[in-house]
Amino acid sequence: MNQVRQASDENALKGTTYTIGELAREFDVTTRSIRFWEDQGLLSPIRIGSKRLYRRRDRARLKLILRGKRLGFTLSEIRETFVLYDQAHGESRQLRYYLGVLEEKRRQLMRQRQDLEDALDELSQSYEHCRQLLREQEERETSTNESVSNG
Amino acid sequence: MNQVRQASDENALKGTTYTIGELAREFDVTTRSIRFWEDQGLLSPIRIGSKRLYRRRDRARLKLILRGKRLGFTLSEIRETFVLYDQAHGESRQLRYYLGVLEEKRRQLMRQRQDLEDALDELSQSYEHCRQLLREQEERETSTNESVSNG
DNA sequence: GTTATCGTTGACGTAAACGTAACATATAAA
DNA sequence: TTTATATGTTACGTTTACGTCAACGATAAC
Secondary structure, eight states, X not given: OHHHHHHHHHHHHTTSOBOHHHHHHHHTOOHXXXXXXXXXXXXXXXXXXXXXXXXXXHHHHXXXXXXXXHTTOXXXXXXXXXXXXXXXXXXXXXXXXXXXXXXXXXXXXXXXXXXXXXXXXXXXXXXXXXXXXXXXXHHHHHHHHHHHHHO | OHHHHXXXXXXXXXXXXXXXXHHHHHXXXXXXXXXXXXXXXXXXXXXXXXXXXXXXXHHHHHHHHHHHHHTTOOHHHHXXXXXXXXXXXXXXXXXXXXXXXHHHHHHHHHHHHHHHHHHHHHHHHHHHHHHHHHHHHHHHHXXXXXXXXXX
């Protein structure tokens, strides 16, 4: 009877839920990582019996986690944004505080963007320089071949 | 006599050299970190006696290290770029390989830029939403005050 | 001359972010 | 029914990137 109940619960949620394995495959992370992020308060899937079930909201958060990590944020920084976002529907003092945090995050991201543009600039300079060297190399090789075939 | 020799060496390099402490203050990092990055092959200052002396090239690398870190690269990834850059004046095979690596780095940075733009977009949406809520709050408070002063 | 400052090496400690191993349970497939 | 596969918990291991002493040498300031 318990098992029947569980099955119907699962069916009632079907279509917008994922197992831990599905998410792990989709985003190419280990299930261990997903559970770890839950431990750290970044995810809160519902439970069907002992199993975790992830809904759209959890999936969205997973995306945010991965993006945050790619941008070099720590897990606790990422969690902080979640917590703030959840709390930001309260009184004006909370809202003001949240606005301040958002501005700080923005400054951080803007700085990162500048770093990124600088890095991309330097990269394309290196690229051009490298191609130039390569052209010179190939010219030399060509002329060597000619002198060989002419000799 | 040894000491006199050292002093003149230092003078001969003056104007474009830095001590470890100077760099640490300028970039707001610890001397421990700077020595650690040297251990990891990211820096190679010259020695005057037992002391390290950093030249313009070292300072430039320090900047690159810090930028790389802000962008979320590991120390070995950063070192890799240094090594490649130093080797990239060789034969055409090396050059081709280097070009490939550069393209890979570029893809990585482009992805990061996309992440960054996405994050900035969401951030400003949050920001606007938050300000909207705040305006509503304040309107309510104002009307409350009016009804008080009118009562 | 000693006190303070700056620098050196070396060893050990630590927080973050997982990986790995061990073992249990549950469900699907053969 | 056995086997394979997915999932769960717990505990310990590992890597990265430093921090934190400790113990010492050289140099400048008083």
